[in-house]
Amino acid sequence: xxxxxxxxxxxxxxxxxxxxxxxxxxxxxxxxxxxxxxxxxxxxxxxxxxxxxxxxxxxxxxxxxxxxxxxxxxxxxxxxxxxxxxxxxxxxxxxxxxxxxxxxxxxxxxxxxxxxxxxxxxxxxxxxxxxxxxxxxxxxxxxxxxxxxxxxxxxxxxxxxxxxxxxxxxxxxxxxxxxxxxxxxxxxxxxxxxxxxxxxxxxxxxxxxxxxxxxxxxxxxxxxxxxxxxxxxxxxxxxxxxxxxxxxxxxxxxxxxxxxxxxxxxxxxxxxxxxxxxxxxxxxxxxxxxxxxxxxxxxxxxxxxxxxxxxxxxxxxxxxxxxxxxxxxxxxxxxxxxxxxxxxxxxxxxxxxxxxxxxxxxxxx
Ligand SMILES: NC(=O)c1ccc[n+]([C@@H]2O[C@H](COP(=O)([O-])OP(=O)(O)OC[C@H]3O[C@@H](n4cnc5c(N)ncnc54)[C@H](O)[C@@H]3O)[C@@H](O)[C@H]2O)c1
Numbered sequence: 001x002x003x004x005x006x007x008x009x010x011x012x013x014x015x016x017x018x019x020x021x022x023x024x025x026x027x028x029x030x031x032x033x034x035x036x037x038x039x040x041x042x043x044x045x046x047x048x049x050x051x052x053x054x055x056x057x058x059x060x061x062x063x064x065x066x067x068x069x070x071x072x073x074x075x076x077x078x079x080x081x082x083x084x085x086x087x088x089x090x091x092x093x094x095x096x097x098x099x100x101x102x103x104x105x106x107x108x109x110x111x112x113x114x115x116x117x118x119x120x121x122x123x124x125x126x127x128x129x130x131x132x133x134x135x136x137x138x139x140x141x142x143x144x145x146x147x148x149x150x151x152x153x154x155x156x157x158x159x160x161x162x163x164x165x166x167x168x169x170x171x172x173x174x175x176x177x178x179x180x181x182x183x184x185x186x187x188x189x190x191x192x193x194x195x196x197x198x199x200x201x202x203x204x205x206x207x208x209x210x211x212x213x214x215x216x217x218x219x220x221x222x223x224x225x226x227x228x229x230x231x232x233x234x235x236x237x238x239x240x241x242x243x244x245x246x247x248x249x250x251x252x253x254x255x256x257x258x259x260x261x262x263x264x265x266x267x268x269x270x271x272x273x274x275x276x277x278x279x280x281x282x283x284x285x286x287x288x289x290x291x292x293x294x295x296x297x298x299x300x301x302x303x304x305x306x307x308x309x310x311x312x313x314x315x316x317x318x319x320x321x322x323x324x325x326x327x328x329x330x331x332x333x334x335x336x337x338x339x340x341x342x343x344x345x346x347x348x349x350x351x352x353x354x355x356x357x358x359x360x361x362x363x364x365x
Contacts, residue, residue, distance in 0.1 A: 003160070003285060006300045009150035011310040014045045022316045023049030025084030025108070027075060027099060028091035029062035032113065037090055037312075038066045040305035046312060049083040075099060079106040086111065086319070088312070092181075093117050096126060104133030111138045111315045111325070115195040116332045118186070120340040120361040127329035138315045138325025139332040143196040144203050145310025146303035148278040152267060155285065156206055161271030164206050167249040168268045169197045172257045178225040189230045189255050190216075190346075191339045197251050198338040199327075201236060204269060207247045210334055213237045215351045216342035221256060230256035234342050337361075 024041065026033055029051050041048055050070040053059040063071035072078050079102065087103060087110040089096065096112065103110060110130070116139050117123035130137035143149055155161065175182055175193065182188045202211065214236050218229035231254045239245035257263060268277040274287035280303060285295040314326040334354075340361065341352035 003295060004151045004154055004283065004297055008154045009147045009299070010301050011044055011145065011306060011313050014313060014316070016045070018316065018320060019045055019047040021085065022319065023047050023083040023085045024088050024312075025049055025078050025081065025086070026051040026062075026068075026088045026090060027053075027078065028089065028113075029053035029055075029058040030090065033088075033090040034062055034065070036305045036308045037088060038062070040308035041312065042066060043305065044309035044313065046309070048088075049085075050078055050081050052078040075102045076105075079103060079108070084108065086316070089113060093122070097122075097129060100126060100129055100133065100135065100137075103135060104129075107133060107135045109136040109138070109315075109319055109325075111140050111312060113140050114142075114199070114332075115192055115339070116329060116336055118191045119343075120333065120337050120357065121364050123329070123333055123336040124362050127333060130329060136319065136325060137329045138318075139327045139329060140308075140311050140315075141196070141199045141203075141327045141332065141335070142307040142311035143200055143303065144327070145307040145314070146280070147299045147301040147306060148280050148283060148303075149200055149203075149267070149307075150310065151283050151297070151299055152269065152276060152278050153203065155276055155283075156204060156269070160274065160285065160287070161269060161276060162273030163246065164204070164269055164271045165246050165248070166268075166270040167201055167204050167247070168266075169201065169249075169251045169253070170264065170266045170268075171197070171253045171255070172262060172264045173253075173255050174257055174260065174263070175255045176225050176230055183226040185227075187228050187339075187343045188226065189228065189253065190218075190232055190342045191336075193255065194232060194251075194253055194342070195335060195339050197253060198234075198342070199332075199335040200267070201249045201251060202335055202338070204267075205238065205247065205249070207238055209238050209247075211236050211238055211249075211338060211354055213241065213351050213353045214338060214341045214345055216345040218346040224256060226256075229346070230254075232342060232346065234345075236338070333358075333362075
C-alpha cells in the first residue's frame with residue numbers, strides 16, 4: 001500500500017517560464033546561502049539573477065561558484081536591477097530592518113530567513129514595517145518542507161491518525177563548537193535553532209486552536225562554550241488550563257551531546273486512530289485498524305537542501321496566484337511568541353501564557 005510517495009513530499013522542478021518571471025536577488029552570501037539556498041535553487045531550476053553581500057569576497061565568490069550573472073556589495077544597486085523580481089534575505093536578524101527599509105524604496109516580495117527576529121517585539125516591528133512599506137513578507141521556515149516533516153504533515157492532511165492528541169519532538173545533537181556565531185548568540189538554542197521545532201509543533205497542530213501556554217526548563221554545563229543553555233525541555237498546552245484539553249506537545253532538544261553516535265532525531269504524533277513517528281529519513285506508521293503492522297517508509301531527499309527549494313517554490317507559487325505567502329509574518333509571530341515564551345519561562349521559572357505575552361510585547365510599539 002502506497003501511503004506517501006516522493007511526489008507528496010519532495011519539491012517539483014520550477015518551470016522555465018515561472019523561474020524567469022521570478023528572478024531571485026539574494027541578500028547575504030554566507031554559510032546558509034552557499035550550503036543550502038543556492039544548491040537547492042540550482043537543483044530545482046530557479047533563476048538567481050544577482051547576489052549581494054557587504055563582504056565583497058563573499059558576493060564575488062558566491063556568484064562565481066553558482067554562475068550568478070551579477071553581484072554587488074550594495075543593496076541599492078541590487079534593487080536597481082529589473083531582473084531582480086523577489087528578494088531572498090539570508091542575513092542575520094540585526095541587519096534586517098535596515099535592509100527592509102532599503103527594499104521599501106523599490107518594493108519587492110521578500111522571503112526572510114528564520115527566525116524573523118530573535119524576540120517577539122522585534123518580529124512585530126519587522127512585520128509592521130513591511131506592511132507600511134508595501135512589502136509582501138514571507139518567512140523561510142523551510143523545515144516545514146523537509147521530506148520527513150512534509151511526509152508527516154501529508155499523513156495528517158489525509159486524516160490517517162484520527163484526532164491528534166500528542167505531539168512530541170526529541171533531538172540529541174551538538175552545536176557547542178567554539179568560535180562560531182551561534183555560541184555567541186543569546187538563547188541561540190531556543191530562539192534560532194529551536195524556532196524550527198516550535199514552528200513545526202504549531203504546523204502539526206490540527207486542533208484549530210493556537211498554543212495557549214508553555215513551561216520550559218533549560219540547563220547549562222559548567223564548561224560549555226556557548227553563552228546560553230544548549231538544552232531545553234518545553235511543555236506546550238493548547239486551550240484553557242486544567243489539564244483536560246485534548247492536545248498537548250512536548251519539545252526536548254539536547255544540543256550539547258558529545259557522543260555523536262548517540263545523536264537522534266524523532267517526531268512522534270499520536271492520534272485516536274494511530275501513531276506515526278519519523279527521523280530525517282524514515283517514517284513509521286502504526287494504525288489501530290492494522291493490528292501487528294508497522295508501516296515503514298524510507299524517505300527520499302533531505303532537509304538540506306531540498307526543503308529550501310520547497311519553501312521558495314511555495315513562496316513563488318503564492319505570489320503567482322496572488323495569495324499570501326505560505327508562512328506570513330503574522331503567522332510567524334505566533335512561532336516567535338513561543339520561543340520568546342520559552343526563554344522567559346526558563347529564566348523566570350514560570351508558565352507563560354501566549355495571550356498575555358502578545359498583549360504585553362505587541363503593545364511596546
Ligand atoms: N535551516 C535554516 O533555516 C538555517 C540554518 C543556518 C542559518 N540560518 C539563518 O540564516 C541567517 C544567516 O546565517 P549564516 O549561517 O548564513 O550566517 P553567515 O554569517 O555565514 O552569513 C551572513 C552573511 O550576511 C552578510 N551580511 C551581513 N549584513 C549584510 C547586509 N546588511 N547586507 C548584505 N549582506 C550582509 C555577511 O557578510 C555574511 O556573508 C541567520 O539568520 C541564521 O539563523 C538558517
